[in-house]
Amino acid sequence: MQVQRGMDFDQTYKGPYCPHIQIALAGSNAMNLKQLSEILGLSQTTVSRALNGYPEVAERTRLRVQHAAQKHNYQPNIGAQRLARGRSMTIGHVIPLSTQHEMVNPVFADFIAGAGERYSACGYDMKLTIVDDQNEEDIYRDLKSRGSVDGIIVHGPLMNDPRIPLLQELDLPFVVHGRASDIEMPYCWVDVNNASAFQRAGEFLISLGHRRIGLINGLEHMDFAHRRRAGLVAALEAAGVTPNPDYLHAGEMTEINGHNAMKAMLALDTPPTAVVVASFIAALGVRRALDEAGLRMARDVSVITFDDDLSYLRNGDSIPIFTATRSSVRQAGRLSADLLISHIENPTAAPEHKLLEADLIIGNSTGPVPQE
Amino acid sequence: MQVQRGMDFDQTYKGPYCPHIQIALAGSNAMNLKQLSEILGLSQTTVSRALNGYPEVAERTRLRVQHAAQKHNYQPNIGAQRLARGRSMTIGHVIPLSTQHEMVNPVFADFIAGAGERYSACGYDMKLTIVDDQNEEDIYRDLKSRGSVDGIIVHGPLMNDPRIPLLQELDLPFVVHGRASDIEMPYCWVDVNNASAFQRAGEFLISLGHRRIGLINGLEHMDFAHRRRAGLVAALEAAGVTPNPDYLHAGEMTEINGHNAMKAMLALDTPPTAVVVASFIAALGVRRALDEAGLRMARDVSVITFDDDLSYLRNGDSIPIFTATRSSVRQAGRLSADLLISHIENPTAAPEHKLLEADLIIGNSTGPVPQE
DNA sequence: AAACAGATCCAAAGCGCTTTGAATGGCGCG
DNA sequence: CGCGCCATTCAAAGCGCTTTGGATCTGTTT
Numbered sequence: 042m043q044v045q046r047g048m049d050f051d052q053t054y055k056g057p058y059c060p061h062i063q064i065a066l067a068g069s070n071a072m073n074l075k076q077l078s079e080i081l082g083l084s085q086t087t088v089s090r091a092l093n094g095y096p097e098v099a100e101r102t103r104l105r106v107q108h109a110a111q112k113h114n115y116q117p118n119i120g121a122q123r124l125a126r127g128r129s130m131t132i133g134h135v136i137p138l139s140t141q142h143e144m145v146n147p148v149f150a151d152f153i154a155g156a157g158e159r160y161s162a163c164g165y166d167m168k169l170t171i172v173d174d175q176n177e178e179d180i181y182r183d184l185k186s187r188g189s190v191d192g193i194i195v196h197g198p199l200m201n202d203p204r205i206p207l208l209q210e211l212d213l214p215f216v217v218h219g220r221a222s223d224i225e226m227p228y229c230w231v232d233v234n235n236a237s238a239f240q241r242a243g244e245f246l247i248s249l250g251h252r253r254i255g256l257i258n259g260l261e262h263m264d265f266a267h268r269r270r271a272g273l274v275a276a277l278e279a280a281g282v283t284p285n286p287d288y289l290h291a292g293e294m295t296e297i298n299g300h301n302a303m304k305a306m307l308a309l310d311t312p313p314t315a316v317v318v319a320s321f322i323a324a325l326g327v328r329r330a331l332d333e334a335g336l337r338m339a340r341d342v343s344v345i346t347f348d349d350d351l352s353y354l355r356n357g358d359s360i361p362i363f364t365a366t367r368s369s370v371r372q373a374g375r376l377s378a379d380l381l382i383s384h385i386e387n388p389t390a391a392p393e394h395k396l397l398e399a400d401l402i403i404g405n406s407t408g409p410v411p412q413e
Numbered sequence: 414m415q416v417q418r419g420m421d422f423d424q425t426y427k428g429p430y431c432p433h434i435q436i437a438l439a440g441s442n443a444m445n446l447k448q449l450s451e452i453l454g455l456s457q458t459t460v461s462r463a464l465n466g467y468p469e470v471a472e473r474t475r476l477r478v479q480h481a482a483q484k485h486n487y488q489p490n491i492g493a494q495r496l497a498r499g500r501s502m503t504i505g506h507v508i509p510l511s512t513q514h515e516m517v518n519p520v521f522a523d524f525i526a527g528a529g530e531r532y533s534a535c536g537y538d539m540k541l542t543i544v545d546d547q548n549e550e551d552i553y554r555d556l557k558s559r560g561s562v563d564g565i566i567v568h569g570p571l572m573n574d575p576r577i578p579l580l581q582e583l584d585l586p587f588v589v590h591g592r593a594s595d596i597e598m599p600y601c602w603v604d605v606n607n608a609s610a611f612q613r614a615g616e617f618l619i620s621l622g623h624r625r626i627g628l629i630n631g632l633e634h635m636d637f638a639h640r641r642r643a644g645l646v647a648a649l650e651a652a653g654v655t656p657n658p659d660y661l662h663a664g665e666m667t668e669i670n671g672h673n674a675m676k677a678m679l680a681l682d683t684p685p686t687a688v689v690v691a692s693f694i695a696a697l698g699v700r701r702a703l704d705e706a707g708l709r710m711a712r713d714v715s716v717i718t719f720d721d722d723l724s725y726l727r728n729g730d731s732i733p734i735f736t737a738t739r740s741s742v743r744q745a746g747r748l749s750a751d752l753l754i755s756h757i758e759n760p761t762a763a764p765e766h767k768l769l770e771a772d773l774i775i776g777n778s779t780g781p782v783p784q785e
Numbered sequence: 786a787a788a789c790a791g792a793t794c795c796a797a798a799g800c801g802c803t804t805t806g807a808a809t810g811g812c813g814c815g
Numbered sequence: 816c817g818c819g820c821c822a823t824t825c826a827a828a829g830c831g832c833t834t835t836g837g838a839t840c841t842g843t844t845t
Contacts, residue, residue, distance in 0.1 A: 058466040071558045084795045094430040116558040120495030121831035124800045146725040150518045157543030169539045171529030186443045186488040332704040353518045456825045493801035496830045
């Protein structure tokens with residue numbers, strides 16, 4: 042990573058000694074508590090308490106203080122508050138950039154949109170950290186020991202995610218978006234029921250007469266992908282169908298990968314008559330592969346996709362393009378935020394979690410198995 | 414917006430008076446400067462200076478301090494640093510969620526990935542604020558008066574964006590990702606040369622013999638969309654072609670919209686033989702419309718798209734799917750971050766800006782105009 | 786009338802860091 | 816030897832807020 046600036050940075054920032062840089066002191070012009078209390082002829086204590094809703098201040102005084110604060114545009118300095126309260130009022134989101142987590146990207150924007158809504162409403166800030174590779178563990182240690190955040194959202198959990206025991210050891214409150222199958226210690230999570238969603242998708246295809254059913258999945262060390270596969274396989278086996286390994290694909294959920302995986306399956310001697318796809322973007326690639334092969338969705342090959350209900354990738358207007366198992370990732374963001382905040386403010390309570398059920402939306406991409 | 418928690422929040426957070434909540438004091442267990450200096454038998458001054466790279470400390474002492482800090486896992490408390498330095502070491506990104514800005518979403522994840530890289534390297538934090546509607550102005554005033562951030566990135570600028578004069582008035586350093594055509598005051602920005610990109614796309618299509626050239630654009634109150642249209646129109650007019658209003662579409666850049674716009678154009682008596690599309694996602698919709706109409710890209714209708722080079726939406730592996738004007742939004746994120754940091758640390762310098770040129774990538778979606 | 790309780794307010798002590806201004810000790814120099 | 820000069824180090828004063836532990840003043844109880 043090249044640094045093009047004049048200063049002598051290596052990976053880690055080395056502090057404020059920068060003799061050639063003149064920094065204007067930020068916020069030095071803003072009104073502070075002392076000034077406001079002098080204007081009001083009150084003590085800082087009373088003004089602070091009035092604004093923070095403490096009961097031991099007369100209601101008349103409180104109103105006077107609130108008016109003055111508004112009039113003079115007083116906002117408590119956030120750094121001072123953090124220091125005095127010993128809390129940062131900040132939630133951390135750590136986004137790893139390794140290829141293994143790349144899938145976080147498309148859903149990420151919507152998730153934080155949901156979470157951010159709740160943070161604003163509850164007075165929390167959101168801090169994003171992009172971490173390029175292995176040193177993710179150091180990041181969490183740092184966040185803890187510097188008091189940067191009061192809690193953390195864990196994105197894209199793996200089957201046995203090392204972050205979970207680490208955060209427990211650090212005693213840093215956290216909520217996982219998803220779950221980690223191989224971890225039995227209780228912790229907070231918000232997840233969609235991936236297994237039941239894909240099981241229902243499988244059952245639906247079977248009810249349409251399909252037996253040769255494919256899966257175009259995400260990388261299966263990701264927990265959600267593992268669960269989806271298990272759900273689909275359960276549906277097949279319940280119907281007496283042995284899953285065909287040639288029909289099971291796992292890879293990054295990009296348009297290209299969806300396309301290539303579908304194309305490869307179509308090249309088999311007996312290609313599947315239906316596929317379940319783990320993401321909307323991959324499903325677009327699947328559709329392209331079908332188009333190229335001169336096949337029509339529903340008529341020739343049925344397609345069901347998982348739809349995260351992303352704001353910029355809608356599955357049709359009134360009529361859904363794809364039959365889909367749908368669950369709003371933005372809603373998951375909201376719930377995760379609420380869970381984390383309540384866990385931060387009530388740390389002794391037992392870890393909560395929330396399992397969301399996905400809806401099965403019938404669209405135009407599924408139909409009865411074609412007659413041969 | 415419903416709040417489901419027990420506390421009495423309305424829109425704005427009302428402070429820490431929550432008698433029924435027991436909050437564990439965060440970070441209280443971490444090593445602090447005083448403890449470290451006592452262990453070392455040095456003053457806090459010397460330890461602080463040693464760690465921050467000040468020259469007036471003996472090299473032997475500095476090493477001793479650094480070792481001890483590492484050994485005891487000392488990290489300066491961030492709230493205390495903010496307070497003492499009068500700077501927050503934080504960059505704010507304010508994301509409005511109104512439909513008018515929805516387009517920010519898909520590119521947003523990649524942009525902050527790029528910017529975040531640079532923030533980490535330079536010791537800055539990234540703070541994200543999701544703002545649901547009109548009160549965006551209040552957010553900026555707050556950020557300023559609370560000292561929450563040292564600078565701001567402005568996303569998705571409009572033609573005459575009110576945020577720019579506001580931030581100038583607030584004296585809050587900022588960099589615009591994009592530009593605002595109607596504002597003449599100088600300010601910092603990083604933008605791709607949208608006009609020249611679309612002009613070249615137009616010229617390329619004309620060189621292939623196309624005359625009936627369509628545009629499926631973003632919403633044209635967004636500055637970038639306006640520039641793209643102007644660029645394409647310039648190319649047409651230079652070739653003596655009068656732009657046909659029926660061929661010019663502006664809307665949100667979703668897959669659906671791309672599909673609908675293309676479908677509408679194909680329904681015209683004389684449909685265009687080529688279209689330029691403002692986003693990759695919309696181009697996927699265009700392709701779908703062509704497929705549905707039994708038309709082949711390149712052979713029947715040529716398509717050029719703008720490609721933001723998103724990590725999760727690659728334009729093909731080795732062979733590009735679409736002919737495209739490509740510019741990496743992640744790279745724009747890196748540059749914006751660098752510009753902002755240098756502007757924060759050197760506030761007296763004149764506003765800088767950076768204009769990136771997009772590459773024209775020839776893919777499989779363009780070909781000579783079909784013979785009638 | 787004395788004692789008490791409650792309501793309201795305040796001075797001052799932190800929170801953990803940076804930074805100012807001064808002190809200390811070693812050194813060369815006239 | 817006495818002086819000034821570096822190179823190091825330190826004590827103490829903030830930064831702007833919260834919060835502890837009274838203080839003051841009312842009204843109420845015995």
